[in-house]
Amino acid sequence: QVQLVESGGGLVQAGGSLRLSCAPSGRTLSTYFMGWFRQAPGKEREFVGDIDWSGSSTDYADSVKGRFTISRDSSKNTVSLQMNSLKPEDTAIYYCAGSLNRNRLRNGASNYWGQGTQVTVSS
Numbered sequence: 001q002v003q004l005v006e007s008g009g010g011l012v013q014a015g016g017s018l019r020l021s022c023a024p025s026g027r028t029l030s031t032y033f034m035g036w037f038r039q040a041p042g043k044e045r046e047f048v049g050d051i052d053w054s055g056s057s058t059d060y061a062d063s064v065k066g067r068f069t070i071s072r073d074s075s076k077n078t079v080s081l082q083m084n085s086l087k088p089e090d091t092a093i094y095y096c097a098g099s100l101n102r103n104r105l106r107n108g109a110s111n112y113w114g115q116g117t118q119v120t121v122s123s
Contacts, residue, residue: 002026002112004096009117012086016121020081022096022114029112033102034072034079038092038119047106048094051079064090086121094119 008020022034035050049060051070058070069082079096094117097110104110 002029002098004098004112004114006094006096006114006117009094009119011120011122014086014088014121014123016086017082017084018086018119019083020094020096020117020119022079022081023077024098024112028077029098030074030077032098032100032112033105034070035097035099035105035110036070036081037095037097037108038090039095039116040089040092043092045095045108047108048081050102050105052102083119086119088121088123090119091121092119093117 003025004022006022012018031053036048037045038048039045047061049070051058051072055072067085072079096114098112099105099110
């Protein structure tokens, strides 16, 4: 059974940066599309961005485009989310997800999910 484990969340001031990491345990997901989602209190979970298996194709929600960057390190079997110029509205629990199908990933129907990591941005 594959589990995704996120790390790197925390408290940061507005304008600051954080880097989240996601690593699968149990097997490699090197051929999977990997993505990040977030859920703020009282709101629905939303798509943040994703990356293809090769790392050459990424896509982002408009709300984070230009500020967030997703990358993957095949040698370490990890996927990262670099978040710059953070805003208070970025405060949420961030989840990592993986799927063989990119549409299923973006629609929130991934095969695998992490437990989430809290990101809090203070004003």
